[in-house]
Amino acid sequence: MRSRAGLLLALLALAAPRLPAQGEGVRRVACRVTAVDPGKGVLIDRGTRDLVKEGDAVEFRPRGAAPVTGRVTAVTDRSATVEVVGVGAMPPTGTRGEVLLPEGRKAPAPEAGGEAVPPVPDKPGPGGEEGPGRTPPTFRNQDEGFRQGQPLLVGMRPRRPAERATRVVGRGWFIGDLVKDQDDWDNSLVRLGSAATIENPFGHGGNLGVDFEFNYKTETNLVRGTDLLVRELAYDMGGTRFDADGFVFGRFLQRGLPELQYLDGAEWIHRTEGGDRYGASAGFMPVPDEDFDTGDDFQLALWYEWVDSLEEELVLTAAYQKTFHHGNADRDLLLAKVRYLPRDAWRFQGNLWVDFYLANGDAGKPSVEVTEAWLSLSRDWDDGSGTDLTFRHSVLPYMQRFEFVVPITFQELLDSRYDVLSLDLWSADQGDGRTRGTFAAWIDEDDVGGSAEVGEEFARLLSVYSTTELSLYGNVAKGSNGLGARLWHRVTGPGLNWSLLYDFSYRHFPSIADDRDDLLQHRARLTGDLDPWGGADLHLYGEARLYDEELTWSLGFYLQWRF
Amino acid sequence: MTRANRGPWVRRLWLLAAGLVVVACVSGRQVSGTLHRWWAGLGPVLPHESFPADCSLCHVGDRWNILVSSFRFDHAKETGVPLEGAHAEALCLRCHNDRGPVAQFQARGCGGCHEDVHQGFLGTRCTECHQQETWRAVGMIEKHEQTRFPLIGSHLGVSCVRCHPGALVGRYVPIDARCSTCHQRDLQNAVNPPHLGLGWTDHCERCHTPTKWEHGSVR
Numbered sequence: 204m205r206s207r208a209g210l211l212l213a214l215l216a217l218a219a220p221r222l223p224a225q226g227e228g229v230r231r232v233a234c235r236v237t238a239v240d241p242g243k244g245v246l247i248d249r250g251t252r253d254l255v256k257e258g259d260a261v262e263f264r265p266r267g268a269a270p271v272t273g274r275v276t277a278v279t280d281r282s283a284t285v286e287v288v289g290v291g292a293m294p295p296t297g298t299r300g301e302v303l304l305p306e307g308r309k310a311p312a313p314e315a316g317g318e319a320v321p322p323v324p325d326k327p328g329p330g331g332e333e334g335p336g337r338t339p340p341t342f343r344n345q346d347e348g349f350r351q352g353q354p355l356l357v358g359m360r361p362r363r364p365a366e367r368a369t370r371v372v373g374r375g376w377f378i379g380d381l382v383k384d385q386d387d388w389d390n391s392l393v394r395l396g397s398a399a400t401i402e403n404p405f406g407h408g409g410n411l412g413v414d415f416e417f418n419y420k421t422e423t424n425l426v427r428g429t430d431l432l433v434r435e436l437a438y439d440m441g442g443t444r445f446d447a448d449g450f451v452f453g454r455f456l457q458r459g460l461p462e463l464q465y466l467d468g469a470e471w472i473h474r475t476e477g478g479d480r481y482g483a484s485a486g487f488m489p490v491p492d493e494d495f496d497t498g499d500d501f502q503l504a505l506w507y508e509w510v511d512s513l514e515e516e517l518v519l520t521a522a523y524q525k526t527f528h529h530g531n532a533d534r535d536l537l538l539a540k541v542r543y544l545p546r547d548a549w550r551f552q553g554n555l556w557v558d559f560y561l562a563n564g565d566a567g568k569p570s571v572e573v574t575e576a577w578l579s580l581s582r583d584w585d586d587g588s589g590t591d592l593t594f595r596h597s598v599l600p601y602m603q604r605f606e607f608v609v610p611i612t613f614q615e616l617l618d619s620r621y622d623v624l625s626l627d628l629w630s631a632d633q634g635d636g637r638t639r640g641t642f643a644a645w646i647d648e649d650d651v652g653g654s655a656e657v658g659e660e661f662a663r664l665l666s667v668y669s670t671t672e673l674s675l676y677g678n679v680a681k682g683s684n685g686l687g688a689r690l691w692h693r694v695t696g697p698g699l700n701w702s703l704l705y706d707f708s709y710r711h712f713p714s715i716a717d718d719r720d721d722l723l724q725h726r727a728r729l730t731g732d733l734d735p736w737g738g739a740d741l742h743l744y745g746e747a748r749l750y751d752e753e754l755t756w757s758l759g760f761y762l763q764w765r766f
Numbered sequence: 767m768t769r770a771n772r773g774p775w776v777r778r779l780w781l782l783a784a785g786l787v788v789v790a791c792v793s794g795r796q797v798s799g800t801l802h803r804w805w806a807g808l809g810p811v812l813p814h815e816s817f818p819a820d821c822s823l824c825h826v827g828d829r830w831n832i833l834v835s836s837f838r839f840d841h842a843k844e845t846g847v848p849l850e851g852a853h854a855e856a857l858c859l860r861c862h863n864d865r866g867p868v869a870q871f872q873a874r875g876c877g878g879c880h881e882d883v884h885q886g887f888l889g890t891r892c893t894e895c896h897q898q899e900t901w902r903a904v905g906m907i908e909k910h911e912q913t914r915f916p917l918i919g920s921h922l923g924v925s926c927v928r929c930h931p932g933a934l935v936g937r938y939v940p941i942d943a944r945c946s947t948c949h950q951r952d953l954q955n956a957v958n959p960p961h962l963g964l965g966w967t968d969h970c971e972r973c974h975t976p977t978k979w980e981h982g983s984v985r
Contacts, residue, residue, distance in 0.1 A: 575887070579890070621914070751975065
């Protein structure tokens with residue numbers, strides 16, 4: 204019995220990794236698991252050139268698991284096989300670790316000369332081919348910053364954009380909505396489009412961006428029919444890590460500040476070494492509606508963006524945009540942006556659109572007005588909970604009037620406004636559930652109102668892959684008050700996701716005759732998402748709506764593919 | 767030029783654009799490669815100095831532009847940034863490219879890589895409306911419950927662009943909530959009684975519900 208125990212101890216001693224002797228210093232050499240062989244152990248990216256020897260101890264630190272120790276059982280020049288010791292799980296590929304080497308272990312002295320470099324190869328054989336047993340020639344391309352002994356790709360000069368071949372990346376979409384209202388098919392539509400970037404199309408390193416779509420709408424703004432909408436047809440040059448200056452021309456959403464809207468013109472952007480950016484643009488602004496007609500409004504813009512560091516935790520931006528309508532001075536807009544995005548702290552972001560009325564303000568005096576504002580204070584916590592407080596201010600909301608039907612009065616323009624303050628709260632429950640609430644208050648030129656909605660999300664309530672969400676909501680809106688409940692069941696499965704939503708609400712219209720001032724509204728929606736082929740997503744839906752004894756429905760699809 | 771008189775050339779442009787879509791898709795598939803395939807024309811865009819010295823971990827031996835079939839890169843584990851939806855299928859170079867350090871753009875949120883097509887008017891919490899699989903926005907009817915104009919009755923089936931003319935170019939700004947803003951034609955066509963002649967151009971809710979115009983009753 205004693206002899207067996209002794210034998211076992213001896214075997215354990217042999218199997219144990221060789222730790223540096225007590226009192227001897229340890230040098231830790233970082234390594235990484237490059238392959239796993241369940242029968243033998245793992246392979247690491249360190250070898251004899253790193254002074255690793257058989258028997259050396261290795262410590263692995265898998266993410267989310269206890270450290271694992273191992274022992275080197277075989278060594279090559281650049282790799283070593285490590286046998287895991289004990290009951291720890293096999294560390295997966297990519298796991299970082301350290302080889303423990305005795306401090307005193309030295310590299311063997313070179314046989315000749317003072318520098319430890321690989322031996323200079325013999326002359327290549329006939330025809331330049333390497334003969335058997337001969338070492339490859341020394342790599343001597345000093346221009347690339349390569350030094351003998353380094354991995355080949357270290358310090359290699361990346362190809363510049365102009366040196367690359369042309370390629371196309373982007374996406375396409377095909378969308379259809381069939382909407383059956385009470386008496387007609389109004390609101391049905393079809394859209395077919397693509398947004399793509401053609402990289403280096405002309406050999407200068409630039410990118411050609413296109414974004415367009417055809418749509419057929421049965422009725423929009425009194426006109427039926429097809430339309431071509433070109434959102435982008437622009438050529439970008441520079442603006443990469445190799446070129447601090449960027450230049451774009453054509454039709455595009457302004458690159459530096461999208462808040463300055465679309466442009467038929469040109470924009471220049473410069474990035475400083477400290478990360479600040481500034482730029483200027485000039486051109487015509489397409490009218491931001493479905494026609495996107497251009498040529499009426501010309502703009503000039505200048506902007507500067509300051510960053511606190513390359514991490515861009517705090518970013519302050521100011522822009523000035525001067526607009527001319529049919530050649531006459533029209534709008535002086537100052538745009539201010541703040542973005543404070545620290546990690547694990549409160550975040551603040553805000554956009555302000557400030558209009559200067561230099562000579563045509565109230566009573567002909569210069570004045571200043573904040574015409575649009577969006578301010579947000581938010582916080583996300585590690586446990587999945589968070590909050591967001593947003594204030595939105597808007598004057599001159601979009602008014603679509605025809606001159607000879609309902610003209611807009613000057614007083615209406617002066618009075619029109621819409622301000623909203625909303626608070627969102629959400630928290631993650633145990634079991635992957637989620638509780639959320641949204642509370643909002645609004646005020647416009649005539650009324651005051653608000654809304655509240657609370658919801659609870661239950662994960663795996665009906666099946667392992669399902670999420671069920673129950674929401675209750677109420678609102679005091681313009682011309683109506685409402686109370687409702689919504690049940691939304693979503694199922695995620697291999698190759699197919701589907702969901703079913705049912706929404707029931709009660710509406711009350713205070714200003715309508717008593718016999719018709721109440722309405723019950725039902726809405727049911729069934730959706731399915733599938734991947735018809737690689738890189739494509741297909742969304743299908745059907746919706747039925749029942750209100751006031753009227754039944755309407757919609758069917759539709761949304762196909763998007765990436766290329 | 768208004769949309770009404772664009773007919774003839776718009777149809778030709780239909781064909782042209784459809785052709786462009788096909789060409790773009792086909793040519794894109796030919797040259798862009800598949801997931802995780804390294805395209806030789808790009809060259810080593812990424813600095814490799816922090817990569818494992820064993821090149822065969824990622825590359826096949828005879829063609830450097832092809833990654834080994836067993837190549838897996840756990841983005842969440844290695845970088846702390848999980849890739850979901852379309853991001854998980856995107857070519858590495860869509861993000862790791864000439865623009866500069868990805869971490870710098872990622873710190874800005876979605877807007878770091880995606881241009882803000884809403885032009886700053888809708889904030890930066892993109893995932894409130896968008897998922898990561900497609901650009902399709904979800905829950906718009908539900909979102910309207912939190913505004914001054916919940917979608918009731920006939921408005922439930924109305925396309926966004928009908929009330930938000932800038933919707934097709936990403937511009938969703940508040941609109942005047944009065945009925946006549948969107949119902950110009952209905953107002954023009956209302957001849958019994960003649961609404962315009964009688965000056966009935968406002969406060970439609972006194973007679974009409976949001977379910978059907980024909981249900982109007984004079985109070």
